[in-house]
Amino acid sequence: MTRTITVGLDGSPESLAAAEWAAHEAFLRDLPLRLVNAADWQPAVYVSTALGAPLPPGDLRQDWSARLLDEARARLARRHPELRVESQELTGQPVTALLRAAEESELLVLGSRGLGRIAGFLIGSFSQAVLARSERPVVVVRPGVHGEDPAERPAERPGERSTGDGAGAAAAREIVLGLDLEKPGDEVIAYAFAAAARSGAPLRVVHGWTVPPYLYGGDLMPDVRDDLAARAPQELSAVLRPWREKFPDVEVRAQAVIGGAGSHLIEASGGAALVVVGRRIRRSAVGTHIGPVVQALLHHAAAPVAVVPHE
Template sequence: MRSTITVGLDGSPESLAAADWAAREAVLRDLPLRLVNASQWQAPAYAAASGFDIPPLPRELQHSSSRRLLDNARAGIADGHPDLRVETEDIDGLPVPALLRAAEDAELLVLGSRGLGKVAGFLVGSVSLAVLAGSERPVVLVRSARPERQAPSDADPAGTRPDATDRRDVVLGLDLGHPHDRLLDFAFDAASRRAVPLRVVHGWTLPPYSYGGDLMPELDDATAGQVRRELDTVLRPWREKFPDVEVSTQTTVGGAGPHLVDASHDAALVVVGRRIRRSVVGAHIGPVTQALLHHAAAPVAVVPHD
């Protein structure tokens, strides 16, 4: 199968917002858009309040509902992107394994996440979290609307949709202990395609003797300088590979999570990495990514790497 931008739909406003974002990404990457829906619904794990079991809908009704959802979404995308090739598929199986299979042939998997406002941010559902933790392809989570809207325009009177004039940065959260090429390439490429700056955020820890920098401030300054030099060394070949991308760096003491959340309010996209861990105890996404998924204002791209 040809590589696609794939989006999982479930009929929610959030998944439709994800489809809209994915359509723009497909145009940027010159790839077809694939809309998928896992029509097999999982039976509730609890009894109804009435005490009677709730039987699942017949499969033919589930398929019919899925087709309507996919056809309506494709029609809506065609209005804004008439030249974009859009494929649809009602995929078999429960949502998590079905979406993981769909992601295997995708350049990028895009899912919706419910936003609860400026404080709560993302409410990550069990399906999105399980897919994110299990996918070996990049996954983007998209909210239905940004808490802080853009200025309205004639084409977007609500001011909620970024367009070609959107000049917000791409933000990369980078761990110098694991500066994986796949993550760096994704972030630089995203900034280059959007013709926007890339802001790189790295959090580092003070040495144990520091106690906040009061005892040996000169050594703390030296450590901070060393961190900045290491960051510049890691970024140098990528600056050379993407000379069109304007790069700024931000090194912060402590975890990068809060700083990335703050940066997300002025970002087009926040990019973070996730180490692939194939173990019997399950997959993990890490504290920085967890913080972003719950509080970020912009779409979050999670790039898995070894």
């Protein structure tokens, strides 16, 4: 099956912003865009059902789902006439259906309200279940990041570089990669470098390191602490060296910073087009663990967040 960029729609502004972001990404990658929804899912306009109100009849939900996909497809086709836009109604439980769709995709894109709440049918544990179990990259997008409304952006074409506001300005913003040197994950690094190369943006690589607890305390083993501080940038440079050679046109800014990576990545997201982080693949049948750094970014990042699974 042809690889696609897949976006989950529920009718919320967040999911429509995700669709616009996904359309731009599909342009850059020269891939078709697939819009998915299902009548079995709880649409955003019926979000009150989470509090116990009954869902509308199945035929009305099916009509709503079909209309949502048709309207979104027509809108994106008008804004991006060269883009191949497909739509599909899925069946089954939302997590299972989205994971199945992700397996057939280069990328799954979801909309988020931020502050830990994922829009519409992905409220609460659904969002974490998808992120925790997907073995394909997932990007979470909010509307209006950096003060932009994706619905009002002029459509870009692959390779275009604008210096003004809007999508062209986003193309000039840096890609931020959060890198754990203990388990960096080639898939994560490759995703970030490829994203920077496609958009012509610089890549900022942030590695957070901490001093072991037994080294705290004034003059206790200062030579060891200094050695750790000197070693972290060297190790980061060594990990990035083959990737710099593979992507010679990507401008790389590497930072080894003291402290957990989460707060540094959140700060960097304010001027970023995209934040890329990794997630270790866990094939356990239970649990929705996505890690503290990913959780913090979903709560507070000011840019779209790409979560890339790796072994």
